[in-house]
Amino acid sequence: MPMSSLPAAIYSHMIAIENVPPPPLRNIPSLKVTKNINYGQLNALCHIRGLRSRYHSRSPSNAHNEFIKKYPKIFLQKPPRLPKILIMEKQRKQTEKTEGKNEPDDLHNVTIHIKKAHGMLKEKEAPEKFAEFLAILKKLPVHRTRHEHNTVWNMLKTLPDLSSQLDDQHLKKLSKKVISQTWVKGSTVIGDDGFYVILKGMARPRMKIFKNLAEKSDSMSFLLQNSEIFDLQLKSSTLAEIYVPRGDMVLRRWNTFGTLEEIAGSDLEIFPLSVVTEEDCEILKISAKDYASFKLKNSKYDKMQKLKLIRQCPYYTNWPTLSIYELISFSKWKKFPPNHVIVESGEIISFLAFINSGYCNIYRSIVGLVKQPLNKVKKVRKLVYMGRLKEKESFGEISVLLQTPVTCTIITGTEVEMAIIEDVDLFGKYLDYVTRQLMLQTAKPTFGHLKEEDVKYEYIRKEKEKEWKHDKDVTLSKSLFHNGIVPGFGRWTHEWTSIPRNLKDVLIN
Structure with missing residues (x-):
């Protein structure tokens, strides 16, 4: 060109x-x-x-x-497009808020992560929620609504010191009677009449020391001059018991002191029973009297439930009430998960039980023959289902009292709640001799009526049922599916609203 x-x-x-x-x-x-x-x-x-x-x-x-x-x-070149950086709005807002604040960096603090994993680190409460909680506690319990009672209950469930001692239902009943008290600075709060939770302010527990009045020292004269601050009690003419605030321990929000029950004197250092307020404090109180009355009502209800359960069991319908109360005093509730082996055949059970809810399956062991390849047969011990123990039935009396092994295996079918009596409580001075003899006369071995022939017959019957089911399935699969006949297709599908004409004559003939 x-x-x-x-x-x-x-x-x-x-x-x-x-x-x-x-x-x-x-x-x-x-x-x-x-x-x-x-x-x-x-x-x-x-x-x-x-x-x-x-x-x-x-x-x-x-x-x-x-x-x-x-x-x-x-030729104009388009500017290159860089990949878009995706930033979540929540994270962006958090980063914008945290910028400019001198907060400690706890991301690499292993202690905080361990406390969070074990639930020991409490989340920060919302100020509105905590203020509502304080306002509810100011009211008398009779003036609170159902929603306010539930709010108090949910807040108390977050306290480990309470949730470890009481379950949810017991704590719910006690939460309907809790109150809040206001203590000014310098007050001494003695916690021997209830359980206290600090909601606002700061306090220090008191420490007990002994001083000899015969010894003259500067510290002793200082304590005598400031007797209004330090609680001084004369134990004798020469010995004084003085309570002073501890300087190394401080109780703040959600810390607890006091007790619901009486404790030993050696545990007073671990569980402080009295504190001195360092500021104006709001303290929640659970009265020990309310807890004692609740515990008494609960124990009465528990005894009535056990009496009703034992009375409905077949072996104890004609028992005198005093003998049943003798068993109630040693019984306690216990739950077992499904498919839990309570006792195996040939072992001695360690307790007698009264089933309140759920059921248990009974199995007997037998030696059966199993086919192996090359026309061989092998002996295998199998469990044969023989029945079940239902609600309001008992088992284990004869095995525990006579120390004889049980002849069957007991496995829970569902979650089972039982009232059990340990074998330790049945012997010696714990249980009355007359009650033990009465139990031996009325109770019978668990499924003791079963004989070896009954177990063999049941095993053969179930094995025949398995073989028949297997042969039936194989025959049906060969005659239907292997020949191309599938239910729901072809000849199997007949959606007739009326009988066709060409078939009426055949049916009539």
Whole structure:
């Protein structure tokens, strides 16, 4: 191609790319303006000296090299798109809030993560929720609504010291009687009449020390001069018992002191029974009298439930009430999960039980023959299901009292709740001799009526049922599925609203 015709080729190439009909070369402004061409660079490219005439002062090779160098610049390049950085709005808001605050960095503190995993680190309560909780405690229990009682109950469930001692239902009943007390700074709160929880303020537990009044010292004179601050009690003419606040221990919000029951004197250092308030404090109190009355009512209800359960068992329907109360005093509730093996055949059970809810399956062991490859037979000990123990039934009396092994295996079918009496309580001075003899006369071995022939007959019957079911399934699969007949398709599908005419005569005949 001659050098003079090169600009015309450029124009024709560009216009072909843009799908525009070729305009006349001399009428350049009539070109369609596109966004992909840099027309400034195109104009400079067309006016390079030495392209139109080979007799120009500039050598054609230099003009050609300059043209080739500037040719790519006439096409506009789109800026590269970088991948979008996804940032969640919640995380962005948290980072914006935390910026500018000098908070300690606890991300690498292993202690905090361990406490969170074990539930020992409490989350920060919402101020509105805690203020509502304090306002509810200011009311008398009789003036609180059901929602307010549930709010108090849910807050008390978060306290480990309470939830470890009481279950949810007992705590719910006690939460309906809790109250809040206000103590001014410097007050002494004695916690021997209840369980206390600090809700607001700070307090220090008191420490007991003994001083000899005969010894004169500066510390003793200081204590006598400030007797209003330190509680001083004279044990004798020469010995004084002084209570002073401990400086190394501070009780703050959600810390507890006091007790619901009486504790030994050696445990007073572990469980402080009295504190001195360092600030104006709001303290929640659970009265020990309320807990004692609740415990008494609960024990009475528990005894009535056990009496009703034992009375409905077949062996104890004609027992005198005093003998049943003798068993109640040693019984306790216990739950077993499903499929739990209570006792195996050939072992001595360690307790007698009265089933309150659920059922237990009874199995007898037998030696059966199992087919092996190459026409061989192997002896295997198997468990045969023989029945079940239902609600309001008992078991284990004869095995515990006579120390004889049981002849069956007892496995729980569902979650079972029982009232059990340990074997330790049945012997010696714990249980009356007359009650033990009465139990031996009325009770019978668990499924003791079963004989070896009954177990063999039941085993053979179940094995025949398994073989019959297997043979039936194999026969049906061969006759139906293997021959291409599938239920629901072909001949098996008949959706007739009435009998067809061609079949009526056949049916009548």
